[in-house]
Amino acid sequence: MLRTCRVLRSQAGSSTGGWQPLSFDGGAFHLKGTGELTRALLVLRLCAWPPLVTHGLVLQAWSQRLLGSRLSGAFLRASFYGQFVAGETAEEVKGCVQQLQTLGLRPLLAVPIEEEPDSAVKAGEAWYEGNLSAMLRCVDMSRGVLETPSPTGNILMQLKMTALTSTRLCKELTSWIRKPGASLELSPERLAEAMDSGQDLQISCLNAQQNQHLQASLSRLHRVVQHARAQRVRILVDAEYTFLNPALCLLVDALALRWNGPGEGGPWVWNTYQAYLKDTHERLRRAVEAADRAGRAFGVKLVRGAYLDKEREVAQHQGTEDPIQPNYEATNQSYSRCLELMLTQVSHRGPMCHLMVASHNEESVHHATKRMWDLGIPLDGPVCFGQLLGMCDHVSLALGQAGYAVYKSIPYGSLEEVIPYLIRRAQENRSVLQGARKEQTLLSQELKRRLLRRGLRAPH
Template identity: 45%
Template sequence: MFFMQESTFDKNTQKILQCFDLSESLGVESPFLQLKITGVMSADLIARLSDIYNHSSIATRQILVKSVAASMSGQDMRMQPFDQLEPKERESLMLAVQRLKEIGQCASKKTVRILVDAEYTYINPGLSLLTLAMMVAFNQQFPLIWNTYQCYLKKTFETAASELGIVQNLGGCFGAKVVRGAYLTQERLRATKLGYPSPIWDSYELTNQNYNRVIRYFLEHINQVGPRCNIIVATHNEESVQLAIERMREMNIDPLNGGVHFGQLYGMCDQISFPLASAGYAVYKCVPYGPMLEVLPFLARRAMENQGVLMGSRKEKTLLWQELKRRMKNTLKMKSKHNLKVETV
């Protein structure tokens, strides 16, 4: 039934390719573009890939990734590892792989790095399979394709370490966007409905601990392999940012060119972004782009992702007010110094 959507996925792919042109036209150095793979292939098919990936050994997972990567690199795709799929599913997979190949080739040509979004736990393994294959196919020189790791999940650390190993073994560079996670309510409701333990940490504090653990792990790896591994510390949490900065200093990782980037939503947490950029760190602001009704759900999930966002909004207002008062005070001093008449309203 989902195979009737192929024309829609083709149209979405063309829109994504247009976004590469837009990124290139802005003249920004080393831009990022976020990609939802569910926009170019069926979530039902990705769920089927997840089942295959989940029930495979590490060695077999590597074979699956290598097979898809081979197709993206222009070779014939070995379908034997996917013999559990129905003929129509195999056909749909081949079409999806070709779309991802086209996206990867465009990203490589225009040097626009791709941050592949993670989504729900029941499709994330399938998303990882396809993303790791893109890494192997297109990350030969530097991390062009990046996967996303949601640290509100209990298995994130083990997943990140395992997937990094697969990409390394297959000769690719590794890129990771580290987030807390945006589907908390839905994941817990699904776990309750289907009767399995929640995959989400029981508290925000435990999520923070896991986030910081994953960040430390990737920083230690970057310290070992250099530019073949890059990460983006995508967070509005000041503690996690401070932790990353301190570890970078301890390891002498270059703030701007050491493979560590920081990211926040455009219009949020500028009290973190601006000082980081002023201090010479690589900082990116995520700009949601699209029709209002499609962008709002994305923003709502981002607000739910980090409980500190709401507090951060209040803090930003306080900081802005303090800055306004400081500038007014300096202006009054300058006028007084030059014997100018100051009128108050």
Template identity: 35%
Template sequence: VEINLIRVDINVRRLNTLSNRRAQSTVASTQSDQDVTNREDAGAQSYPSRKSRNASSSPKISIDFELTQEAYKSKDNLELLRSLVVFKLCSYDLLVDKNKELMDISKFLLGKKAFEQFMKMTFYGQFVAGEDHKSIKSLIQKNRAFGVGSVLDYSVEEDLTEEDAVTKEMDSCVSATEKEGMGMDHREKQYKAHQQFGDRRGGVTGARTYFYADEAKCDQHMETFLKCIKASGGSSVDGFSAIKMTALGRPQFLLQFSEVLVKWRRFFSFLAAQQGRDGMEALEQRLELQPLQVYRTHRALLCLFVQTGQLEPLLNKFTEEEEKQMKRMLQRLDVLAKHAEEHSVRLMVDAEQTYFQPAISTLTVEMQRIYNRGKPVIFNTYQCYLKEAYDIVTMDVELSRREGWFFGAKLVRGAYMYQERRRAEEIGYEDPINPDYETTNMMYHKCLDYILDEIGLNRNANVMVASHNEDTVKHTLRRMNELGLTPTENKVYFGQLLGMCDQISFPLGQAGFPVYKYVPYGPVNEVIPYLSRRAQENRGFMKGSQRERELLWKELKRRLASGQVFYRPQPEPGL
């Protein structure tokens, strides 16, 4: 494997940043949050006047999410009624459990055209913008008129059987060497493909899943992402677009590269414990002067396993074709990043399963190092239900500050919790997920506060608060007021899904905050698998949408009582 493709030396410095900080806490016996205190103290000395000036002079912004007239001014009465009906139907377990069968029966009884029209009037119309780039323009323009931007998301999924999904996954995640029965003894079980979890769609909340077919299919996915980037750039001056790395190449590379990175992290944690702070600083200086040597033997990467003193293979031998596939994946990423930069679109790289995520996150940081020099183009996604979320966020922020590029993050709670828990339990490794929802909330706010503090200090960090949680949004607004961060600076963004939580999105947009809807689109029949899973996996959210239904009903009654039977949305000038 060509070392310059994966920039091992840079990835090691990224891991070393975390290990160095851990060494400080090991030697000095500091409190758990001492690194935060030290950073804030240092930052306050560097930027004292700007922080205090902004905090005192900026107008305080408060938003009331109970004002239904403001929250739903972009919706006509039929849209309000549709939301009420859809949310109510999604709260019934029987309908959700049998939704695929019910849709098949409806299609048979109504015929294709009538069925598609019915879906557009109900579930498809609620959660999907349209069938193609042309048909979604009116909704994008309407939302923009009311202060809400769009993140385009082509949501077509293959309607695979579970058996077909498992076959594709096992074929694309197992190397040719392993298929011959070699090189399996040193692999860690967390980063090996397991047949019982071959269908990655199970236990996933809302996230779209890609299965590798061939390189031509990956090129098709890249072309789709390119069209989304172009459309986002054409619809607004500050657009976002989202991509998934598993759509762009063979997942075997992500799986094995993730294992390499985790082993490197252990290596540096071991050195941190053995050498302490002074030793780690000396090692870091040597690494910066001379990139870490990685041994290559017949295209197999080896590293020194410090506890045994033996050379241990980190990557199995790649065949010539596998090596080409890896290179093409990295090339597709580069094409997308360049296209986003050329069209002034910010590119968000979605997070995926923990056995892929170390590679995804590291490659995203590498793109940030290249493309985020003058402005934030690439955004990494951080899943705050992970126990290590805060460590990863702080590590990447510190690396961006050290190297002088713009940090860009999207914070989410996470979409793979049930799958991750079950996989860890059945295969036998530590559960990577926080123990409960409250702990995840605390982790989300801890990561968010750290990034907001960084923005307050130097304005080089950027964050999208991708959350439907009203308390999290209110917390963000409160912290922005404390730090003197204004909406017009475009450093803090908000994101919600199309058709959900309009009582949060539109008041924020009308108050001048940069807020975005994730806008799925695609032909009705090809989006059905996506809609079907969204109904099943979001049942908990839908059951908890009682407050949203109450607000919708309150606004509908207000309009009918005031004679606004044929209400037509009218955007305010200047939005």
């Protein structure tokens, strides 16, 4: 353990020569074109307008009626789609990724497919099988779009579990898991064995149709990770609602048992932990200790959380305790505690433990970089940073130019697929969008500086 720490500290020291606080003052905006900066400023200002986010789907429908599909689509492509989406075709996505690479940033591809809880449309197995094909293509694209893969960096992609298994099944499993003395039938070990063997799995709390769907879901998840492992692409599983997460965590634990073993080369399946939930630090601590005891690799994407309004609404409707931290400061404290826990674990376990600091919060990023230096964790090692494509570029670019591993979450697909997905993400991330005032100010300052410079150069 001490030897690992010394090696990490030596690598970090040689990379940085000493920790220096990064400056998130927009200085790295000189790397981007004027057109990109102008679009970013206009789109972020529009996204900070609450009625647009709240009524996004209705406004989209009205724009199609008033302008027609062609004009409405052209406007969206030139604005929101162009700002937050990599493109539709493999070539468009590759072009976006190559542009990011020139800025010192890396891609985290995301297929914009998920099943909304309580959806009126009941999806069949054919829908989930179609999503499986999309996920397998995402694995191949994640591998193929990189012009010059980093020799030390990881290739990552995001996965929404509810694209491959139904929310109804997850709710049923969650309600069973939460019962006192829940049956060992639902242990990760048993699910992992069923994934490997392909044998029928019969869970007594599920009916025949649900058991069949669970078996098919396990097979789909296994095939995605198996293919990703062969392509050396690591899977970051997104967290979702609290009434789904216990079931999702069970499935992730089963995948981790199979694919995060000591001889597999680090974690291939990472789970996401939401710091705005009251029980997150305790759950993360238990998961860290269990992985350490078993000698398994462990990967975590740490976020604040995005489903605040919906979670509180559900808790109030059901008469249950609010699962969310009481205020933003409490969420910040929770994030800092979880961050400290994971960074300490990374410093002890080295490449067996990986962390993505997925945050748009400058204080959290500053804290993470300082603690990485204190603990001797190399810049381009088992800790990376993550932000959304089209947002928080003043932080992403500063990190990338300083040599840190920075990933941008990149959805891709057609307008019809992606715009509803973007609107849902915007509704879940209202506070992030409305809090992007500093980025808007920095963009405005950079554009004014360029205009002034051009004015001074103009002939008199």
